[in-house]
Amino acid sequence: SYELTQPLSVSVALGQTARITCGGNNIGSKNVHWYQQKPGQAPVLVIYRDSNRPSGIPERFSGSNSGNTATLTISRAQAGDEADYYCQVWDSSTAMVFGGGTKLTVL
Amino acid sequence: EVQLVESGGGLVQPGGSLRLSCAASGFTFSSYWMSWVRQAPGKGLEWVANIKQDGSEKYYVDSVKGRFTISRDNAKNSLYLQMNSLRAEDTAVYYCARVIVVVEMHDYYMDVWGKGTTVTVSS
Numbered sequence: 502s503y504e505l506t507q508p509l510s511v512s513v514a515l516g517q518t519a520r521i522t523c524g525g526n527n528i529g530s531k532n533v534h535w536y537q538q539k540p541g542q543a544p545v546l547v548i549y550r551d552s553n554r555p556s557g558i559p560e561r562f563s564g565s566n567s568g569n570t571a572t573l574t575i576s577r578a579q580a581g582d583e584a585d586y587y588c589q590v591w592d593s594s595t596a597m598v599f600g601g602g603t604k605l606t607v608l
Numbered sequence: 609e610v611q612l613v614e615s616g617g618g619l620v621q622p623g624g625s626l627r628l629s630c631a632a633s634g635f636t637f638s639s640y641w642m643s644w645v646r647q648a649p650g651k652g653l654e655w656v657a658n659i660k661q662d663g664s665e666k667y668y669v670d671s672v673k674g675r676f677t678i679s680r681d682n683a684k685n686s687l688y689l690q691m692n693s694l695r696a697e698d699t700a701v702y703y704c705a706r707v708i709v710v711v712e713m714h715d716y717y718m719d720v721w722g723k724g725t726t727v728t729v730s731s
């Protein structure tokens with residue numbers, strides 16, 4: 502089965518750039534999607550197909566994917582960006598797979 | 609406004625059954641794959657099941673195969689999850705989600721989520 506590995510937590514200073522990684526075997530050959538989940542709320546899609554932003558998502562959110570690592574980058578981090586972030590791919594053997602999630606703390 | 613509203617959660621004893629519903633509005637329900645995703649208390653997201661637009665294809669995570677059944681009624685714009693032989697480890701918030709599928713790109717992701725309904729399996 503296909504597995505995605507995320508760091509448990511990432512911290513970033515207010516106004517700085519946060520990078521959240523998602524590791525998987527040859528993940529660069531897959532489409533990676535990212536979701537933001539704030540406490541007590543449903544997930545929200547923030548990046549689809551590696552680097553595309555749905556309407557309403559700030560340009561501060563961007564994504565990249567190459568080799569064995571996909572990365573969600575949040576520029577000029579704000580207090581409102583504090584949340585759990587999950588990566589997700591589709592794999593032919595496992596169907597839909599989520600990473601374990603990363604808690605982003607804005608200091 | 610595109611909206612998904614789940615219902616049907618509650619407290620059930622181990623071995624019991626429950627049927628979740630998801631009411632869709634604001635989009636052409638019959639044109640989309642749909643999913644159920646769950647989140648155990650304090651844990652991450654776990655995909656549970658997918659269903660194709662016409663219900664002809666259904667996929668499940670291994671842990672629920674043979675116990676859960678996903679279905680839909682396009683005339684009622686509704687998605688369902690019949691859960692049988694429930695276990696303590698099925699305790700979670702269950703989310704209904706709209707799925708964007710591009711088969712030739714092997715691409716599946718959820719672009720709209722409901723607020724979830726809570727299922728608790730306990731004696």
